[in-house]
Amino acid sequence: MYLTLAYRNIWRNRRRTLITILSITFAVLLACIMRSMQLGSYDKMIENSVRFHTGYIQIHKKGYWDDKVIDNSMPMDTSVIQSMTRVPGVDAYVPRLESFALASHGTQTKGAMVMGIDPEREHQLTLLKDKVVEGRYLTSGDEGVMIGQGLAEYLKIGVGDTLVLLGQGYHGASAAGLYPVQGILRFPLPQQNDQLVYLSLPTAQWLYGADNMVTTVALLIDDPDHTEKIVRDIRSQIDMEEYEVMDWKELVPELVQNIELDNVSGRIMLWVLYLVIGFGMFGTYLMMTAERIYEFGVMIAVGMRRFRLQGLVFLEILMMSVMGVLAGICLSLPVLIYFNKNPIRFPEEVGEMVETFGMEPVYAFSLDPVIFTNQAYAIFFMAIILSGYPIWKIQRMKVVESMRL
Amino acid sequence: MAALIKATNITKVYHKTSVPVHAINNLSVEIAEGEFTAIVGPSGCGKTTLLNILGGLDQPTSGTVMIDGVDISRMKDSDLIDFRLHNIGFVFQAYNLIPVLTALENIEFIMLLQKRSRKERVARAKELLEQMNIADKADHRPGELSGGQQQRVAVARALASNPRFILADEPTANLDSVSTENLLDLMARINREQKATFIFSTHDQRVMDKARRLIRLVDGAIVSDDVRS
Numbered sequence: 001m002y003l004t005l006a007y008r009n010i011w012r013n014r015r016r017t018l019i020t021i022l023s024i025t026f027a028v029l030l031a032c033i034m035r036s037m038q039l040g041s042y043d044k045m046i047e048n049s050v051r052f053h054t055g056y057i058q059i060h061k062k063g064y065w066d067d068k069v070i071d072n073s074m075p076m077d078t079s080v081i082q083s084m085t086r087v088p089g090v091d092a093y094v095p096r097l098e099s100f101a102l103a104s105h106g107t108q109t110k111g112a113m114v115m116g117i118d119p120e121r122e123h124q125l126t127l128l129k130d131k132v133v134e135g136r137y138l139t140s141g142d143e144g145v146m147i148g149q150g151l152a153e154y155l156k157i158g159v160g161d162t163l164v165l166l167g168q169g170y171h172g173a174s175a176a177g178l179y180p181v182q183g184i185l186r187f188p189l190p191q192q193n194d195q196l197v198y199l200s201l202p203t204a205q206w207l208y209g210a211d212n213m214v215t216t217v218a219l220l221i222d223d224p225d226h227t228e229k230i231v232r233d234i235r236s237q238i239d240m241e242e243y244e245v246m247d248w249k250e251l252v253p254e255l256v257q258n259i260e261l262d263n264v265s266g267r268i269m270l271w272v273l274y275l276v277i278g279f280g281m282f283g284t285y286l287m288m289t290a291e292r293i294y295e296f297g298v299m300i301a302v303g304m305r306r307f308r309l310q311g312l313v314f315l316e317i318l319m320m321s322v323m324g325v326l327a328g329i330c331l332s333l334p335v336l337i338y339f340n341k342n343p344i345r346f347p348e349e350v351g352e353m354v355e356t357f358g359m360e361p362v363y364a365f366s367l368d369p370v371i372f373t374n375q376a377y378a379i380f381f382m383a384i385i386l387s388g389y390p391i392w393k394i395q396r397m398k399v400v401e402s403m404r405l
Numbered sequence: 406m407a408a409l410i411k412a413t414n415i416t417k418v419y420h421k422t423s424v425p426v427h428a429i430n431n432l433s434v435e436i437a438e439g440e441f442t443a444i445v446g447p448s449g450c451g452k453t454t455l456l457n458i459l460g461g462l463d464q465p466t467s468g469t470v471m472i473d474g475v476d477i478s479r480m481k482d483s484d485l486i487d488f489r490l491h492n493i494g495f496v497f498q499a500y501n502l503i504p505v506l507t508a509l510e511n512i513e514f515i516m517l518l519q520k521r522s523r524k525e526r527v528a529r530a531k532e533l534l535e536q537m538n539i540a541d542k543a544d545h546r547p548g549e550l551s552g553g554q555q556q557r558v559a560v561a562r563a564l565a566s567n568p569r570f571i572l573a574d575e576p577t578a579n580l581d582s583v584s585t586e587n588l589l590d591l592m593a594r595i596n597r598e599q600k601a602t603f604i605f606s607t608h609d610q611r612v613m614d615k616a617r618r619l620i621r622l623v624d625g626a627i628v629s630d631d632v633r634s
């Protein structure tokens with residue numbers, strides 16, 4: 001009966017209740033879309049930098065990350081590899097020999113990031129094969145190179161042309177070689193697209209005079225959410241005096257920082273939105289208390305305990321909130337699902353500008369349940385706080401005074 | 406026989422203005438079970454104030470109110486609410502009912518607060534509506550009832566909790582003469598047949614004529630107290 005009573009009470013003022021519910025619906029809808037776009041873009045950024053590049057976990061020789069030189073490379077030690085791959089959650093290991101070199105063709109020269117890779121393993125982790133836009137993907141024994149499209153355009157080089165690489169090898173040896181371009185890769189992030197040169201691992205080891213050496217072992221893991229646990233497990237398995245184990249947050253700290261910064265601004269916008277909605281909700285609670293003071297007086301007079309009456313009013317407030325939140329989520333779901341499946345691409349001109357900021361010109365929408373639950377929490381939290389007013393009012397009201405006509 | 410209600414030396418002083426108002430002035434009164442008593446007097450003489458104090462809605466500035474030997478004049482708020490729920494029925498001048506509940510539900514509501522079973526509630530509510538001659542309005546909301554019908558539902562609700570007595574502050578003030586007569590006759594019949602104790606205030610001579618005891622107030626004090634046969 002309390003439920004019936006509460007339900008009928010909220011519809012006493014149909015228009016006001018509708019406005020209140022709709023404003024909550026609107027806030028939740030807007031917030032869901034906003035958050036979905038934000039979290040989606042973060043996911044995309046992390047995906048591009050981490051999932052398709054660094055991997056979620058990397059192992060190096062201790063000190064490599066602070067001083068990324070070829071001299072800080074490490075031999076491929078099968079026993080270490082084995083103890084890592086035995087850790088639950090580690091699906092595969094991906095060895096790399098990374099260094100710098102000058103890349104030139106004709107009269108053009110540019111600094112490049114050289115990656116010696118095991119082509120099959122690399123593809124497992126980063127789906128590199130899918131980035132090939134021209135030519136063909138490397139095989140493990142290949143002596144050619146694949147280069148980023150941006151770099152290729154700068155150097156005016158194409159498939160079949162010869163690329164000159166010049167750098168410093170292991171222990172000061174000089175590293176130089178001529179390599180036929182075998183494939184062109186297109187990356188969404190400009191810093192990758194304009195700099196990367198891929199060789200097969202043995203070819204790279206030969207170039208740098210670093211026989212059987214790698215700088216990095218990236219790990220393919222079953223679930224990004226397990227990163228922390230896997231890192232902990234690996235650290236307990238291998239000699240931490242000799243190696244360093246890093247998760248993606250340590251590998252791309254700028255990215256993590258950018259995301260956090262952007263996230264803060266997003267949150268502030270949400271706070272403002274909810275503040276506005278909160279005022280509206282409060283207005284409704286204020287009115288529904290004020291206009292029913294006489295009635296509350298009668299109810300307490302005939303024997304309704306104050307806490308029951310407070311419970312009734314709270315139930316009414318909760319009902320309005322639940323309706324608003326549910327409606328908001330129900331309306332946003334189809335929108336978000338649609339754009340999750342069909343991400344929005346920026347138009348060409350805008351897209352180029354966005355790319356210069358190091359972002360992919362795509363609006364991806366996240367469907368993380370957290371987006372919805374957080375809006376629900378926010379609304380319920382406000383409802384609870386703001387219901388303090390009618391609850392306080394009922395606690396304090398004097399029956400006789402409230403019933404004076 | 407011990408009095409059902411025993412008010413001793415009660416005073417109610419309001420300090421709202423610079424001159425204190427003695428709404429009730431050292432008043433003592435006893436009410437026995439089964440009475441049908443009217444409290445009358447000019448406007449502002451303290452009828453409402455007295456009924457509120459007897460019903461535990463308001464506390465006297467001094468003096469005590471005992472109901473069945475229990476002192477309610479210094480009771481804690483929540484205990485007093487429970488006491489009212491189980492011992493006192495109330496009928497106010499107007500707007501007694503919860504507007505979103507039907508007549509039947511309004512009567513049920515008080516028994517819901519008493520935590521009685523649904524079956525019992527519905528049966529009792531129907532019986533009371535029958536007694537008040539408004540069984541056909543059971544599913545109407547207060548807004549769909551006339552003033553007289555609303556007051557009859559209010560009396561039914563007051564009776565529903567099986568209280569020790571019923572307080573009615575000017576229950577007929579907003580009613581026409583036919584409805585007034587009707588309501589008073591119903592109350593009188595229930596008083597006769599069920600020994601329910603009624604204490605009501607009024608301005609209306611015809612209502613006074615129905616009372617068996619007439620307490621006349623002037624300036625917060627009793628000036629006459631007549632029992633009629």
Ligand SMILES: Nc1ncnc2c1ncn2[C@@H]1O[C@H](COP(=O)(O)OP(=O)(O)OP(=O)(O)O)[C@@H](O)[C@H]1O
Pocket residue numbers: 419420421426427428446447448449450451452453454455
């Ligand atoms: N809350 C209050 N503050 C100040 N004075 C009050 C208050 N309530 C009542 N009074 C005063 O107390 C006196 C008695 O008021 P009360 O309402 O009991 O009279 P009443 O007999 O019920 O009058 P009526 O017939 O008009 O209903 C009046 O003088 C009134 O002005």
Ligand SMILES: [Mg+2]
Pocket residue numbers: 452453454574
């Ligand atoms: Mg009065």
